Amino acid sequence: MRPTSNFRYVSAIVEFDDNPPLLRCRGDEDRATQGCRRQALARAIRSKADVVVDLSELAFADPSLMLDLAVLARRLRASGGGIQLRGAQPQVRRVIMLVGLHRIDGVMLDGPSAAAA
Numbered sequence: 001m002r003p004t005s006n007f008r009y010v011s012a013i014v015e016f017d018d019n020p021p022l023l024r025c026r027g028d029e030d031r032a033t034q035g036c037r038r039q040a041l042a043r044a045i046r047s048k049a050d051v052v053v054d055l056s057e058l059a060f061a062d063p064s065l066m067l068d069l070a071v072l073a074r075r076l077r078a079s080g081g082g083i084q085l086r087g088a089q090p091q092v093r094r095v096i097m098l099v100g101l102h103r104i105d106g107v108m109l110d111g112p113s114a115a116a117a
Contacts, residue, residue, distance in 0.1 A: 013025065013026045013027040013028075013029060013033060013036065013037070014026075014029065014033075014036065014037035014040045014041070015040050016040040016041070016043045016044045016051075018043070018047070020049070020052065021044065021047040021049050021050065021051040021052065022051070022052050022054060023040060023041075023044050023051055023052070023053045023054065023072075023083075024054045024057070025037075025053065025054065025055050025057070025058045025061070025065065026057040026058060027057070027058070027059060027060075028059055028060040028061075029058060029060065029061045029062070029064075029065040030060070030061070030062040030064060030065070031062060031064045034064050034065075034068070037065070037068065041068055041071075041072055044072055044076075045072060045075045045076070047076065047081065048079075048081075049081060050076070050081050050082050050083065050084060051072065051076060051081070051082075051083045051084070052083075052084045052086055053069060053083050053084065053085050053086065054086055054087055055085060055086065055087050055088040055089070055092055056086065056087030056088075056089070057087075058088070058089065058092050059089070059091075059092075060091065060092070061092050061095050062095070063095065063098075063099050066095060066096060066099040066101045067099075069083065069085075069101060069107075070099075070101055070104055070107075073101075073104050073105075073106040073107045074104065074105075074106065076106055077105055077106030081106065082105075082106030082107060082108065083106065083107055083108070084108045084110065085101075085102070085107065085108065085109045085110065086110045087110070088109070088110075088111070093109075093111070096109065
């Protein structure tokens with residue numbers, strides 16, 4: 001029997017690997033998927049080294065993801081670390097710039113400078 005609800009299965013679109021510390025974000029990330037990324041972010045917060053955030057497969061992100069990444073960066077910064085944002089597509093880079101994530105201590109953004117974006 002097929003369920004009749006509108007619930008759909010959401011695969012892990014934010015994953016964390018310990019060695020090396022790598023947080024991968026894929027697909028579409030917004031407030032509706034926020035709960036699905038909590039476990040990966042909690043593991044990333046415990047990292048003893050800088051965390052690379054791979055955004056290359058992220059097609060869409062809203063400010064809720066940027067807020068979560070800001071919290072991660074601040075927590076890592078408290079222990080001397082930070083995050084490196086890599087591979088952001090233009091539409092995701094715009095959100096990063098709009099919310100000012102790239103200006104937070106402990107956040108490094110690869111690619112063109114903020115002035116060029």
